[in-house]
Amino acid sequence: MPCILPDGSITETAKKVLAVAMTEKSVEEIAKGSSLPLFRVRSSIRELIDAEFIAEKNGKYLTTEKGKEKI
Amino acid sequence: MESEEEFKMPLLGDEAPDFEAQTSQGKLRLSDFKGSWLVMFSHPGDFTPVCTTEFMAFAELAGEFKKRNCELLGLSVDSAPSHIAWVRNIEEKTGVKIPFPIIADGNKEVAKKYGMIHPGQSATETIRATFIIDADGILRLILYYPLTTGRNMQEILRCIDALQTADKHHVATPANWKKGEKVIVPFPLDQESAEARLKEGYECIDWYLCKKELKKE
Numbered sequence: 001m002p003c004i005l006p007d008g009s010i011t012e013t014a015k016k017v018l019a020v021a022m023t024e025k026s027v028e029e030i031a032k033g034s035s036l037p038l039f040r041v042r043s044s045i046r047e048l049i050d051a052e053f054i055a056e057k058n059g060k061y062l063t064t065e066k067g068k069e070k071i
Numbered sequence: 072m073e074s075e076e077e078f079k080m081p082l083l084g085d086e087a088p089d090f091e092a093q094t095s096q097g098k099l100r101l102s103d104f105k106g107s108w109l110v111m112f113s114h115p116g117d118f119t120p121v122c123t124t125e126f127m128a129f130a131e132l133a134g135e136f137k138k139r140n141c142e143l144l145g146l147s148v149d150s151a152p153s154h155i156a157w158v159r160n161i162e163e164k165t166g167v168k169i170p171f172p173i174i175a176d177g178n179k180e181v182a183k184k185y186g187m188i189h190p191g192q193s194a195t196e197t198i199r200a201t202f203i204i205d206a207d208g209i210l211r212l213i214l215y216y217p218l219t220t221g222r223n224m225q226e227i228l229r230c231i232d233a234l235q236t237a238d239k240h241h242v243a244t245p246a247n248w249k250k251g252e253k254v255i256v257p258f259p260l261d262q263e264s265a266e267a268r269l270k271e272g273y274e275c276i277d278w279y280l281c282k283k284e285l286k287k288e
Contacts, residue, residue: 003097028106037142039103039172040096047097 003047010053018053018067024060029071034043080186083211087204088184094144095154096172102208104105108141108235109204110227113176113187117149117157121221125199126158126166128224140206143171146183147197151175192218194285203230206237213240240285253282 002015011017013036020033031041045061048054055065063071081088088159097274101109112129114122129136129143136143147154152174162168173180176197182188187197199216211234216222233244242254259265259278265278 038106039099039142042103043097043099 003044005054006049012039014044014048014053015071017041018063019050020062020071021054021061022068024062026034026060030061078122078211081184081202081210083213085210087202087208087210089208090181091183092146092174092176092181093151094172094174095151095158099144099172099174101204103202104144105141105208106206108139108231109144110136110141110201110231111144111146111185112199112201112222113146113182113185113203114199115193115196115218116147117153118160121219122147123157123161125221125224126161126169127165129171130167130169132224132228133170135228136231139228139235141231145171145173146176146181146187147173148176148179148195150177168222189215201227203227203234205234206209223277236285242285245282253284255282 003011003017004009016034016036017030020030025033027038027041027045030036030045031038035040036044045054045056048067049056053063053070054061055064087101091098091100104128114125126145129145133143145154149157154175158169158173172271176182179188183204184195185200187200189198192198196218199217199222201211201212201214201216201222202210205211212230214222214227214230220266229249232250233248234248236254237243240254242256245253245255248254253274255271256268258281259268268278268281269275271281273283275281
């Protein structure tokens with residue numbers, strides 16, 4: 001299931017990722033904080049970056065202002 | 072020559088070929104699983120009897136795989152909507168929820184990379200291939216089963232236990248070994264060590280076959 005649905009809403013998985021990444025986190029920290037498997041976090045982050053809901057900096061991820069509106 | 076390349080199978084110890092594929096849980100890459108062990112397995116087709124029993128058996132043991140830091144990833148040439156419909160049907164009819172993603176490999180891209188199509192069995196369906204890939208993305212074990220024979224999930228778990236035990240303790244495991252049983256001490260490679268081996272306190276049949284208990288974890 002993709003994180004971002006055709007109507008622009010996001011899945012519960014995506015919301016969990018964005019909620020944990022309100023402060024800068026690594027993939028492993030997001031997996032731990034969201035209780036999601038690593039592979040789901042990595043694939044979700046890819047989509048969330050494309051949608052500009054999350055941003056990457058030095059291997060850490062942070063929810064953007066646009067992303068915060070989706071939570 | 073082209074068909075030889077098409078069906079080239081990766082070998083044990085190789086880095087597992089990466090891919091990006093549509094699955095029943097979104098687009099995934101093999102590299103997304105790095106840091107976890109992975110059992111990637113193909114099946115001939117959705118809504119078929121043997122495959123249904125296999126999926127239920129994998130789902131019932133999903134917690135055991137998790138305990139071993141191991142994820143599950145299915146694959147067939149069916150579409151993602153077919154996978155979704157099948158998974159929903161299994162849950163509706165049996166109450167068993169399939170928690171792992173299934174690759175929709177309609178163009179057989181992943182199947183070809185991993186040698187999952189065996190034309191002597193079927194030119195169109197994937198056989199029952201199982202690949203155990205470690206947390207570094209290295210291919211550690213391959214099992215191939217024909218279309219008519221369902222896999223034994225306890226054996227797959229046993230293989231993961233054996234591989235993880237071998238990695239952690241630098242030992243080997245004997246025939247029919249199960250977690251908790253004695254393991255094999257690597258055999259000596261020179262005469263001096265061979266002579267010393269029998270005095271090292273192991274349970275030995277001879278210098279080349281010695282076993283020991285592992286400390287309980």
